[in-house]
Amino acid sequence: MNYTTQMDAAKKGIITKEMERVAAKENMETSQLMELVAQGAVVIPANKNHNALDPEGVGQGLKTKINVNLGISKDCNCVDDELEKVKVALKMKAEAIMDLSCFGKTEEFRTKLVEMSPAMIGTVPMYDAVGFYDKELKDITEEELLGVIEKHAQNGVDFMTIHAGINRETAAVFKRNERLMNIVSRGGALIYAWMELNGKENPFYEYFDKVLDICEKYDVTISLGDACRPGAIKDSTDASQIKELMTLGELAKRAWKRNVQVMIEGPGHMSLDEIKANMQLEKKLCHNAPFYVLGPLVTDIAPGYDHITSAIGGAIAASSGADFLCYVTPAEHLRLPNLEDMKEGIIATKIAAHAGDIAKGIKGARDWDNAMSKARRELNWEKIFDLSIDPEKARRYREESKPEDEHTCTMCGKMCAVRNMNKVMEGKNLNVLRDDD
Structure with a gap:
C-alpha cells in the first residue's frame, strides 16, 4: 500500500521503518505506536528528503525530547561556528535542532545541517523570508511567504513552526487586552506586523490549505507556533494566549484530515502554579496533540541564569504532560549563545526532560x-x-x-x-x- 505521510500510513495500518525505529527506541509495541500516530497523539517528524535522519517520536507515552536552537544572525553570521555547535549538540544527543537563522541567504547552513544531522531538523520559515527575497517585510507577498515554506520542505526540514493562529480575530483580542510585554514571539511579531502594514489576514491562516499541500507532499510536521505566548509572567494564561490556543486546536483538526502531523507550541514565561493547568488546557483544547514548550521560564529576574529558570519550569511542564522541551541557555535575552552557553542549555534541559519522565512514569525512566x-x-x-x-x-x-x-x-x-x-x-x-x- 502507498502512503503520503507517517499519519496516512498509520491510519491505513502500515508500519513504516520510521515507526519501527521509534518503537525500538521507546520500548513500545509498534502497533501501539502506530495507533498513537494515527490519532495525532504522537508525531514522527521525518521529511522524505532528510536522508541522514534517525527518527524520533514526540508525544503521548514517549520520552520527553529536547530541541536545540542554532543559526546565524546579522551580528553573528559565521556558518562554521554554527556548524561546530551542531557537531557538539549531536554528540550530546539532542533529539532535534532548529535552524533559526534570520540573516542573508540561509540555505547554505540549512542544507549542510540536514545533510549531516541524524537529529530531526526544524525551522521557522518566516525568519527567512526577508533575507530570502531581499525585501522589506511589508513588500513580501502571500505567495512568496508560502514559497519559503516550500523551499524549506524541499531542503529536507522535518518540522516547521508556522504562526497560523495569530489571525485577525486573535489580533483583535490582543489589541483589546493590554499586555506588559506585548508579542515576544519573533515570528509572531513579524506576522502581526505584516498584517498591520498590509491590512490583510495572516496568509498562513488564510491559505492554510496550501500550507497543508506542501507539508503533505514532503511529510513535514507542522509545529503550530504560539505568537501570543507570554514573554512575562504577568501576561501568562491571558485572553490572547488562550484565544490563539483555541485557534491552534481548530487548525490541528484541519491538518489531521489531510494526514499532516501536528505539534502545538506553548509558553513562554509563567509562574509555577499555572504550569500544570496550562498543560491540561493544551491537551484539551488541541485534542491531545503533542505539546512543545519553551521553558516555561518561571521568573523574569534571572538574565544569565535563564537555563535554570527554564529547567525548573520545564521539569514541571514535562511531568504534567509536555512532550517536547525547547532548550534555553544562559544567554537567553542577552545574546546569541556561544558553544559553552549551548552546552549548559542542553544539560539543563535534558535534566528537566528526564525529571519529567520519572514523574509521569515513562517506562524505564x-x-x-x-x-x-x-x-x-x-x-x-x-x-x-x-x-x-x-x-x-x-x-x-x-x-x-x-x-x-x-x-x-x-x-x-x-x-x-x-x-x-x-x-x-x-x-x-x-x-x-x-x-x-
Whole structure:
C-alpha cells in the first residue's frame, strides 16, 4: 500500500521503518505506536528528503525530547561556528535542532545541517523570508511567504513552526487586552506586523490549505507556533494566549484530515502554579496533540541564569504532560549563545526532560537513576562518571580536588556516610581518625 505521510500510513495500518525505529527506541509495541500516530497523539517528524535522519517520536507515552536552537544572525553570521555547535549538540544527543537563522541567504547552513544531522531538523520559515527575497517585510507577498515554506520542505526540514493562529480575530483580542510585554514571539511579531502594514489576514491562516499541500507532499510536521505566548509572567494564561490556543486546536483538526502531523507550541514565561493547568488546557483544547514548550521560564529576574529558570519550569511542564522541551541557555535575552552557553542549555534541559519522565512514569525512566545509585553505593567512581549526564564535568570536578582516601571525596573525607555504612554493614572496623588497617 502507498502512503503520503507517517499519519496516512498509520491510519491505513502500515508500519513504516520510521515507526519501527521509534518503537525500538521507546520500548513500545509498534502497533501501539502506530495507533498513537494515527490519532495525532504522537508525531514522527521525518521529511522524505532528510536522508541522514534517525527518527524520533514526540508525544503521548514517549520520552520527553529536547530541541536545540542554532543559526546565524546579522551580528553573528559565521556558518562554521554554527556548524561546530551542531557537531557538539549531536554528540550530546539532542533529539532535534532548529535552524533559526534570520540573516542573508540561509540555505547554505540549512542544507549542510540536514545533510549531516541524524537529529530531526526544524525551522521557522518566516525568519527567512526577508533575507530570502531581499525585501522589506511589508513588500513580501502571500505567495512568496508560502514559497519559503516550500523551499524549506524541499531542503529536507522535518518540522516547521508556522504562526497560523495569530489571525485577525486573535489580533483583535490582543489589541483589546493590554499586555506588559506585548508579542515576544519573533515570528509572531513579524506576522502581526505584516498584517498591520498590509491590512490583510495572516496568509498562513488564510491559505492554510496550501500550507497543508506542501507539508503533505514532503511529510513535514507542522509545529503550530504560539505568537501570543507570554514573554512575562504577568501576561501568562491571558485572553490572547488562550484565544490563539483555541485557534491552534481548530487548525490541528484541519491538518489531521489531510494526514499532516501536528505539534502545538506553548509558553513562554509563567509562574509555577499555572504550569500544570496550562498543560491540561493544551491537551484539551488541541485534542491531545503533542505539546512543545519553551521553558516555561518561571521568573523574569534571572538574565544569565535563564537555563535554570527554564529547567525548573520545564521539569514541571514535562511531568504534567509536555512532550517536547525547547532548550534555553544562559544567554537567553542577552545574546546569541556561544558553544559553552549551548552546552549548559542542553544539560539543563535534558535534566528537566528526564525529571519529567520519572514523574509521569515513562517506562524505564528510573533505570538510569537506579544504576547511578548502585554505582554510588559501591563508590565506583568510573561507573559514576559513565552514568553522569555530563561525564566530562563530573570527572573534571573529581580530578580538581582529590581526597586523602580514594573511596571518599573532599566534602566528607572519612566521615563519608556511604563509605562508613558499607564498612559497618560488612562487619568491618571503622577508622575515621586513623589510617585503615
